[in-house]
Amino acid sequence: MTGEPDSYVAEFRERLGLPGIIDIHTHFMPEAVMRKVWDYFDSAGPLIGRAWPISYRDEEQVRLKTLREFGVRAFTSLVYPHKPEMAAWLNTWTAQFAARTPDCLHTATFFPEPSAGEYVATALESGARIFKVHVQVGQFDPGDPLLTPVWGQLQDAGIPALVHCGSSPKGNRFTGPEPIEALLRRFPRLRVIVAHMGAPEYREFLDIADAHESVLLDTTMNFTDFFEAEDPFPTAELGRVRDLGDRILFGSDFPNIPYSYGHAVHALERLELGDDWLRNVLHHNAVRVFALDQPDAAA
Numbered sequence: 001m002t003g004e005p006d007s008y009v010a011e012f013r014e015r016l017g018l019p020g021i022i023d024i025h026t027h028f029m030p031e032a033v034m035r036k037v038w039d040y041f042d043s044a045g046p047l048i049g050r051a052w053p054i055s056y057r058d059e060e061q062v063r064l065k066t067l068r069e070f071g072v073r074a075f076t077s078l079v080y081p082h083k084p085e086m087a088a089w090l091n092t093w094t095a096q097f098a099a100r101t102p103d104c105l106h107t108a109t110f111f112p113e114p115s116a117g118e119y120v121a122t123a124l125e126s127g128a129r130i131f132k133v134h135v136q137v138g139q140f141d142p143g144d145p146l147l148t149p150v151w152g153q154l155q156d157a158g159i160p161a162l163v164h165c166g167s168s169p170k171g172n173r174f175t176g177p178e179p180i181e182a183l184l185r186r187f188p189r190l191r192v193i194v195a196h197m198g199a200p201e202y203r204e205f206l207d208i209a210d211a212h213e214s215v216l217l218d219t220t221m222n223f224t225d226f227f228e229a230e231d232p233f234p235t236a237e238l239g240r241v242r243d244l245g246d247r248i249l250f251g252s253d254f255p256n257i258p259y260s261y262g263h264a265v266h267a268l269e270r271l272e273l274g275d276d277w278l279r280n281v282l283h284h285n286a287v288r289v290f291a292l293d294q295p296d297a298a299a
């Protein structure tokens with residue numbers, strides 16, 4: 001595995017005096033679905049387009065142990081359907097997973113289909129804290145009328161939707177900034193977390209974040225050697241990343257990353273945006289967004 005050794009993460013946390021890391025972009029899913037995802041990465045399928053060796057391909061319990069050993073005190077179980085009649089079943093699984101995994105934020109998802117409003121209401125009632133939406137894999141318009149009741153509920157509840165809306169690694173007609181801009185015109189208080197900082201449309205998604213206070217960005221895979229080789233971040237925009245430091249959240253894509261977890265953390269440290277920026281991004285911002293300092297919050 002390439003990148004900084006895993007021991008780097010503990011050393012980094014100690015240096016910054018961080019009580020833990022919050023990783024808002026990790027994948028836990030039903031075993032059979034995870035295997036299919038791994039097969040897809042192995043085959044470098046058309047939605048990926050390049051070799052992608054997975055670093056942490058272990059049994060679920062081993063993966064949980066690995067994350068906890070990094071000092072990750074809260075994380076997610078991002079699932080996403082690529083077709084209709086799959087989301088409700090995935091949501092049942094993630095609810096059960098969160099119930100038996102107290103440090104996992106209860107995660108849910110949806111797809112444009114007539115039942116979406118109803119099963120999203122069910123997920124919210126059962127305590128979902130974050131929703132994952134995959135426009136790149138799902139290949140649907142986030143503005144689809146079938147999703148109108150969904151976005152309305154999320155906006156009213158103040159529950160964030162983590163949306164893969166950038167065109168990396170392979171765009172489609174629904175990826176890119178325009179559909180999200182249109183959505184925010186209809187739901188201006190919607191808490192959208194733009195996955196991968198909107199790569200490769202970094203500038204456009206920074207503009208969206210500047211224009212909408214409710215919009216956040218996650219750093220998943222950004223600034224790593226692997227990502228920079230394909231979708232380099234425009235260095236002229238780094239000042240804006242520093243200035244938006246209270247709305248940027250650390251994510252890793254664990255376990256589906258082709259390098260070490262330490263490298264994902266080091267990729268942020270080497271930006272030299274300051275220790276406070278790092279503390280906010282790797283921990284404090286997510287504590288605020290998910291109210292993790294409340295007594296009933298994830299351990």
Ligand SMILES: [Zn+2]
Nearest residue numbers: 025027078253
């Ligand atoms: Zn991901």
